[in-house]
Amino acid sequence: MIQTAFLGDVVLTTPLLQALRDRFPAAYLAVLVIPGTREILSGHSGLDEVLVYDKKGRDRGLRGIRLIVRLLDEKRFDCCLLPHRSFRSALLAFAAGIPMRIGFVQSLGCLLYSRRVWRDPSRHEVCRNLQLLGPLTPDRSLDRAVPTEKLWVSSDTEDPEWASRYLAEHGIHPNDRVIAIAPGSVWATKRWAPDGFAAVIDGLIVQNKRKVVLLGSHDDRPVVDEILKRCREKPVDLSGKTTLRQFAAVLKRCELLITNDNGAMHVGVAQNIPVVAIFGSTTLSLGYGPFTDRAEVVERSLGCRPCGKHGYSECPLGHFNCMKLITPEQVMTAVERMIQAPPQGL
Template sequence: MDSGLSRSLVLDAQTMEDAAAVTAFAPENTEMVRRILIIQTAFIGDAILVEPLIRAAGDYFPQAAIDVLVIPAAAGLFSHHPRLDQVISYDKRGKERGLAGFLDLLARLRKRRYDLALVPHRSLRSALLAWLSRIPIRVGFDTSAGSFLLTHRKMYLRPQHEILRNVSLLDVFGCEVRFSRPQLFLQPEERKKARELMPDAHKVIALAPGSVWATKRWPVESFVRLQEKILSDPQLGVVLIGGAEDSPLCRQIAGAGHERVVDLCGQLSLRESCAVLERCAALVTNDSAPTHLGLAAGTRVLTIFGATVPEFGFYPYGEKNRSIEPPRELDCRPCGIHGGRSCPIKTFECMRSITPEYVWRELMQVIAQD
C-alpha cells in the first residue's frame, strides 16, 4: 500500500476517535481530564518557560495529575514543584536516542493513560509522541511540524513572549491567558548555599557569558571590559555563572582573581544558579537559558541579542529588564532562530558593534531603579 495512503487511513481512524473525545469534552466539564502530559524536550531555557503553563493547567484542571516530559538537563528544574505528579526525562540525544528509545518512552507514556497533551514543543517527534500515546486531546501550535497530529492548533504569534504563547494553549478551553514569571520553588538549603558563595559587595552583578551557539555569545573581551567597569565601583561585585562547558570563558573573564569576583561556573545546579541570581542586583547574559533563570529569580536581566532578535519571543519580559541589540540595522540579522556555529558573513558585526560602554550605561540605569 502507498505509504501516503496508509498514513491517511490511520490518521482518519484516529481522527474519528479524537472527534468523539473532543466532542465529549466541554470547558465546563474539566473534571473529565484526569491526567495531563506537557511535552517540552527542547533546550533548558524552553523548559523554564513552560513552568507557568504547568501552574495554569493546574489551576484550570485542579483535579488532574500533571506530568512534564523534558530532557535530562532540565529535569532537576522541576523538583519540589507542588503541581507536578511526575517529571519524565527523555534522553533523546543520548542513551534513549533512536527508535528503541522512542518506543520505550512511548510504552511508558501509554501506561499513564493521559486525557490531555499540551505540546508547546513544535517538533514532529513531540506531536508524534502525543498521538501514538493515544492521548485523545492534543493541543499545540499551528507551526508544529506535526500539527496534522493535533486535535487543537493554536496560532503561533512570533512577537508574543514565549510564556504567553505557551499559556495560550489553554485558551482553547476558555482559560484566561496572562503572564506569570516562572517559579522554581527553591528550597532553603539551595538559598543557604547561594548566600554563602556570594562575593562581599553591596551589590552583585551576575555575568553569564555562555551559549550553546557561538554566534549568540558576546565576545569574551567585551565581558572582560564590562567587568572592569563594574569593579571600578567599590560597592559592586561580580559573580560568574554557567555550565561546566562555559568554564573556559568564565576563567578568562575572572582573570587572576579579585576579591569582589566569584567564579561559580560549572559548580552549581540550575536551581542553585537561580538562588544565586535571586541575590544579584542584575544579570548580564546572552540570549540563552540564564535569561530565563534570571526571570525566574526575579532579578533585573539585560540580555544581549546578536544573531537572534527579541521578536522571536525569548526576551527578558518586564519593564525593568533590557534587550540590548546592535546600534544599527544589519541586513544579515537575524541569521537564524537559534543563531549558529559561526557568522555566515564572517564579520560577527552584530555582537562586536555592541560595546561594553553601552552595556555598562544600560546596566547602571537598571540597577539605579532600586
C-alpha cells in the same frame, strides 16, 4: 505536557503549567523533560510528576521511543499539550494513544495532533504557549498582552542557607552587592566578546564597588577562561561548579544579571532580579526576550538582524557587527540604569 527542549524553553513553559493548575486544580499534571532540566521544575505547584526522557543517552533511538511511549500509555493521560514543536514529541503523544493532543499548526508533526493552535509569531513565547490552553477553556484572558502568570524555577537546595555559605566561601559576604554575569550560549553569534565582558567586570569591581560572579555550565568554560584571561580584577568564577538549582539560588542573591540571550536570562527573570541582556544575531521580535519589565536589552540596529531563529557557529556575513559594535560603555550605561531603578513594588 511534553517539553523536551533546552533550559530556556522549559522556563518559558512554566506560566503554562501555572495556568493549567489554576484552571484544573484537581487534574493530575505531568511534564516530560530531558534529564538536564528536570531539577529546575521539581517542586512546581502546577506539577504532580516530572517524567524524564533521556533522548540522547539511556533512551536514545527507537528502543527509547518505545519505552517512553509505553510509559505515557501506562499513565493513561487524557490530554497532552505540546509546546515543543518537534516531530518526535508529536509522535510520542500520538503513539501513546493520548486522545487529545494539542500543539501548534506550525509544528513538524502537526498532522499527528487532534487539535491545532495558530502560533502567533508576533507574540512572546510565554503568550504563544498559553494559547495551547485555548481548546481546553473558553477563557479569553489567554489573549491578554501581558499574562499574570510568571516564570518559575526551583532554587530549593538541600539547605536554605546554602547560597550565603557558598558565596562566603568565595569571599562574598552578606552585605556585599553582587552582580552575576552569564556569558555563555550554545551559539557563537549569541555570545558577546570576552574583551567586552572583561572591561565590564573591571568597571563593576573598581568603579561600582560590586562583587561579580561568573555563572554558566561546564560547556561555557572556554568562554569564561577567555574572559578571565582578560580581566585585571578577578571575579568569582562559579561556572561549571553549580547544579541548576544552585545556579538559581546564587542568582536570587544577586542585585542584577548581565547575560547574553540564553537560558540563564530566563532563570534570572524567574528569580525576579533585574536583567541586562545583550542581543546579537537574535532580536526581541522573535518572542524570546526577557519576560519582565525589569530588563534592559543592549543591541545594535542592523539590517541583517535577526539572521536566524537561534544563532550560528559564525556570522553568515563574516563581519559579526551585531556583537562587535556593542561597547562596554553601552552595557555599563544599561547596568547603571538598572541598579539605580527602585526595587519592584516601591
